[in-house]
Amino acid sequence: MRAIQIKKTGGPEVMELVELPVPKPGSGQVLVKIEAAGVNFIDTYLREGRYPVELPFVPGQEAAGTVIALGQGASGFKVGDRVAWNGTRGTYAEFACAPTSELLRIPDAMSFEQAAAVLLQGLTAHYLAHDTHAIQAGETVLIHAGAGGVGLLLTQIAKRLGARVLTTVSTEQKAELSCGAGADKVILYMIESFVEEVKRQTDGDGLPVVYDSVGKTTFEDSLKCLRPRGLMALFGASSGAVPPFDLIRLSTLGSLYVTRPTLKDYVRTRSELERRAADVFGWVASGELHVRIGASYKLDEAAKAHRDLTGRKTTGKVLLTL
Numbered sequence: 001m002r003a004i005q006i007k008k009t010g011g012p013e014v015m016e017l018v019e020l021p022v023p024k025p026g027s028g029q030v031l032v033k034i035e036a037a038g039v040n041f042i043d044t045y046l047r048e049g050r051y052p053v054e055l056p057f058v059p060g061q062e063a064a065g066t067v068i069a070l071g072q073g074a075s076g077f078k079v080g081d082r083v084a085w086n087g088t089r090g091t092y093a094e095f096a097c098a099p100t101s102e103l104l105r106i107p108d109a110m111s112f113e114q115a116a117a118v119l120l121q122g123l124t125a126h127y128l129a130h131d132t133h134a135i136q137a138g139e140t141v142l143i144h145a146g147a148g149g150v151g152l153l154l155t156q157i158a159k160r161l162g163a164r165v166l167t168t169v170s171t172e173q174k175a176e177l178s179c180g181a182g183a184d185k186v187i188l189y190m191i192e193s194f195v196e197e198v199k200r201q202t203d204g205d206g207l208p209v210v211y212d213s214v215g216k217t218t219f220e221d222s223l224k225c226l227r228p229r230g231l232m233a234l235f236g237a238s239s240g241a242v243p244p245f246d247l248i249r250l251s252t253l254g255s256l257y258v259t260r261p262t263l264k265d266y267v268r269t270r271s272e273l274e275r276r277a278a279d280v281f282g283w284v285a286s287g288e289l290h291v292r293i294g295a296s297y298k299l300d301e302a303a304k305a306h307r308d309l310t311g312r313k314t315t316g317k318v319l320l321t322l
Contacts, residue, residue, distance in 0.1 A: 003093035004302045007056040009049030012303035015059070015092075022095045025071030029097045032083060035112035037091040038062035039297075039305045039318040040120055041213075041238055046089075047306065050241075059302075060091030060320070063098075064106060064115040074100050082106040084115040086123070087264070092302055094322050101270060104277045109285040117317035118153070118291045120263065122280035123273075124235065125154040127266035129161060132233045132259060133209040137162025140202055142194070142210045142225055144218055145238065146183055147174035149317040152292055154211060155181040160288075166201060168194050168218075170312065177292070177315055194218075198225040206254075209233060216240035228254035235261050238312070292316030 005018045025031045043059045045051055064084040067077055077083065077100055085102040106115045128150075129135050135158055143158070145151045146167025158165050159182040167183040169175050175186040185201055187194045198207060206227030212218055213236030222232055234242065250256040267273040283289035294316030297305040301320075308314050 001094040002299055003058050003090075004060075004299065005056050005058055006047055009047060009055070012047070012306040014047065015303050015306070017300045017302075020058070020093070023090070023097045025069055025074065025097045027071055027073045028101070029071040029099050030067045030074050030077055030083075030103065031069040031071075031095060031097055032063070032065040032085075033068050033095055034063045034065040034091060034093065034322050036064050036116035036322065037093075037320045038086075038116045038120055039302075039309060039320060041236055041309070043092075044306055044310055058090040058093050058096075060093075061089045062086040062116060062120045063091035063096060064112040064119075065322075068095075071097070076100055077103055077105075082112070082115075084112075084119050086120045092299065092320060094299075102273075104274070104281070107281050107285040110281060113293060113296070113319060113321070114284055114291050115281070116319055117149070117293050118280060118284055118289075119277070121149040121317060122153050122284070122289070122291070123267065123276050124150050124263055125157050126276045126280055127261065127263065128154055128211055128233060128235065129157045131266060132235075132261050133211075133231050135161040135163045135209075138164070139208050140164040140166065142166045142168070142198060142207050142222070143183075144168050144210070144212045144214045144222070146178035146181070146186060147315045148213065148238075149292075149294075150213060150235075152177065152181045152316055153289065155183050156289055158182075166198060166207075174315060181290070193221075195221045195224045202227075206230060211235065213237075214239045215242050219245075223249070223253050223256060223258075226254065226256050228256075230254065230256055232256065232258045233261060234258065238310070293319055295319070296321050 210222040215237030217239040
C-alpha cells in the first residue's frame, strides 16, 4: 500500500511517500480502507518532534473509510461498515488498523469527507463549548482563528447555545467565512487591537472565556480580555508554544483561570465519545452544522498540506483524499 512515512523529525520535507505492507488487524481491531484522512496541527507537532514518538512512523490519527477485515475479538462492527475514528496513528495511508473502541459509524447522510473533516475538530468544539466552559445563553465569548476548522464549528455551536460570538481572523476573506458561521463581530487582528475591541464590545467588563488555539502570539493579550475569574481555554499553539508564565499574573489580572484541555480527556469513556459524536454527526447529517472543507490534497501532496496548514493559507478543514 502507499503511505506517508517519517523516518526523522523535521520540516514537511521529511514526509516520504513509500510502499508498505497492508497492516493486519490485531486483537480488538479492524482493518479499514481509508477514503479520507484529516490533517491536523497535532500531526505537524509530531512531525517536528515537539512530542516524542518512535521512528519511523506513519502520521495521521483521523480518518474515515470502510471496514474490510476484522481482527480477533473485534465486535460491534462488520465488513462493509462505514466508519470514522480519531486517536490511533497511521492514517496517512491507503489502509490502517483501528481499535473498535475508537470506531464510530458514519450516518448514511454523511460523506466520508464530512466524517473525516468533523470528527476531531467537531468533538473539540463540542467539549470546549459544553464542558471546558459551559456556555450560557447571553454570554459573550471570544474565539481566535475564527475561520479555522475548530473556529468555524465552535462559532456555530456557541450560537446554538445562545452566545454572542466575537472572533479574530487575519484577512477579509476569512472574515467573510467567520461571519457566515454566525460570528457577531469579527476582528481583523492585523489592523486592530482585539483587546481594545473586546473592551468596547463588553463596555469594559471583559469576557467569561477566551478560546485560544493560537498560543504564543495571542496568549498575553487574551488574558487582558477576561473579566475577573474568567477562563482562558488554551487548546492549541499554531503560532508556537506559550513561554514560561508566572502564575502570579493570574491574580493581578483578576483571579483568572487557565486550562490546557485536550480531546482524550473529554472522551475518556465509550459512552462519552458516543454522546459527543451523536450530537456532532447528527447536526451535520441534518444540516444544522456546516463543515467547511477548505482544502483537499492527494496522499503524495501531504508535505504541501502541512506547509499550507502551518502557513495559515487554509480555512476550515484540511484533508488527504485517497
